[in-house]
Amino acid sequence: MANRHTKLGLSDQEVLDIYKSMLLARKVDERMWLLNRSGKIPFTISCQGQEAAQVGASFALNKEKDYVAPYYRDLGIVLSFGMTVRDIMLFAFAKAEDPNSGGRQMPGHFGQKKNRIITGSSPVTTQVPHAVGFALAAKMEKKDFVSFVTLGEGSSNQGDFHEGLNFAGVHKLPVITMVENNQYAISVPLHKQIASKNVSVRSVSYGMEGITVDGNDPLAVYEAVRDARARAIAGEGGTLIEAVSYRFTAHSSDDDDNYREKEEIEQAKKQDAIVLFANYLREEKILTVELEKKMTAEINSIVNEATDYAEEAPYSMPEDTLKYVYED
C-alpha cells in the first residue's frame, strides 16, 4: 500500500529533507533563545510551531524560480530558499556581513535577492501588495514563476491584505498567500481578531481558491501549495491558504506570554509537527536511529559553527550608517 508521501509524489529522500529542514529551523530558533537569554543578542522572534507549514510550502515551490515574501517567523522558508544558518546568525548578531540588511534591521526582517527572498519591513502585511507586484510582473513578462507571501492571521485584518488580494483576484495573478494562523496576534486570540469562521473563507471576496489546512502537517501544506502553484502557473490565478497551528513560544523575546494558560501551550505541543512527522518517518522506516543521530550531530555542528562565526564577525563601521540611501 502506498504511503501518504508517495501518493503525493514525494520520494523518501524528499520527506527526509523536509524533516531535516524543519528540525534545522527549530534548532536554530532554540539557539536564538539561548543567545538572547544569555544576553548575547538583544532580540529574537520565533518560528516554533510553524516549521511544518513553512517547510512543507517551500518544498512545493520552485526554489530556482519563485519569489517569496516571508514574514518574521519564516525561518523555515528562508532556510529552504537558500539562506544559510551562518547568514541567519550574522543577522541575529547584527554583523556587517548579514546579507539581509548589513546589520540594519532587527532579526526576522528577511531579504536576500540572490535567493529571491523579498526584503521585508516591520509594519505588518505591506509585503502582500509587493508579492502581487511580482506576480503582475510574471504575467506581464510571461514568466513561469509564482510569488509566495506569508503573514499572520492577525495581520490578515490589514487593508493591504484586502487591497493586495483583490488586485490579484481581478487580474488572476500567480500569487499564493499563506496565512500562518498560530491562534494569537501577540496576546489577542483568534476570535477577537476575525469574525469570519476562518481566514480562508475571505478568498471568496477575491474570486480565488481558499483552503484551510493543518499547519502541523507538512504533507498537507505541501499538497495545498503544490496545487495552488499548478493553478497559478496554468493562469488560473492565486490561492489563499490558511495553515493552522499554534505559537509555542512567547510572541518575541520581549513578550512575557502572561495572557494564556500553560496548559493550553502544553496541549498544543502534543501536536508538535517535529515530533509527529518524525514518528511518521520512523513508522515508514525512513528515519532510522542512526540517521537521526547523524542528522542531529550535523545540525548541531552547523549551528555551533555559525554561532561562533557570527559572534566573532565585525560590526559595520559607524559611518556605514550613511550608506545606501540612494543609488551611488
Next chain:
Amino acid sequence: MPIMSYIQAITLALREEMLRDDKVFILGEDVGKKGGVFRATDGLYDEFGEYRVLDTPLAESAIAGVGIGAAMYGMRPVAEMQFADFILPAVNQIISEAAKTRYRSNNDWSVPITIRAPYGGGVHGALYHSQSVEAIFANQPGLKIVMPSGPYDAKGLLKAAIRDNDPVLFFEHKRAYRLLKEEVPDDDYVLPIGKADIKREGTDITVITYGLCVHFALQAAEKLAEEGISTHILDLRTVYPLDKESIIKAASKTGKVLLITEDNLEGSIIGEVAAIIAENCLFDLDAPIMRLAGPDVPAMPYAPTMEKYFMVNPDKCEKAMRELAEF
C-alpha cells in the same frame, strides 16, 4: 519646436519612455481606457495595451504597493494617484517600503518606481482636490520629490524620474496642466533630478520657489522690472532632497530672499530652505528672509472668495517682492 501644454508634455514623456523601454508601464485609477481623469495617459492604452496602461482597482495602497513589488522585480512602474490628496492611503507603502527598501536591504534591493500625482489649488477643488502634500514626504531620505514648474521641465524631469533607480514622487500642478504652454522639444532630453534651475537672472531680490508659483513669480517679476526692480528667480525643481548649493548661491547673490510656496506655511518645504540660508548666508543677507505661503488652515476652501484668499497669485507675489525690494 512644437508648443505644448504641461499635460501634453507629461503624456509625451510617458509615451517616449514606454517606447524606449518595454519594462515601463503605467498603473492607476482610470488611466487605461479613459486616459486618466486629467487625460495624462491619453491614447496610451490604445497604443500599448491593457497591461502597459493598467486600470487598477480603486485602492491606493495597492497601486503603490503592487508597483513597488513590480519595481523590485525589475519593472519600471509609473503609478498614478488620481489626486495628490488621495495619496494618503498609500503613505505607509511609500514611506515604510519604497523609501527604505534600498537602505534596509543594505543595497541589495531597490525600488525604481515613479509615483505621479496632480496637486495644487485654484481649480475649485476645495479641501480634498487642492492640497500640496510634498511636505509629508520631505523628511524621508530614500525618496526624491520632483515638482516641475512648466511643460519643458515637466517632460525632461519625468523622463529622468522614470529612469531613476530610486523612488521618485512627481507632483504636477493640476492648474498648470492646461494653463501653461511653451516650446517643448520632441526629442529625447532629460533634466537632472536634484538640481535647481535659475528661471530669471536678477540683482535686487531673489525669489526661491517651485511648481506653479514659479509662473506667478515670473509674472510679478515682469511687472516689477518696469519699476526698475530686478528679480532673480530660482526654481527648486526637486524639493527633496534640496539643492543646497544653488539655494545658497541664489540667496547670496542679492542678499534679499523671498520664499514662496502654495502649501500651508508652517512645516512646509520653504522652512527648510530658510534654514539652509540662515545657516550659510548670514553675512550676505541684507534683509530678513521673507516667506509667502498659504495660511495655516487645514486645506483650501471651495467658495471663490476663500479659495482666492488661500491661493498664492501673481498679485500677492508682486506685493511681497516689492516690500522686500524696499526693505
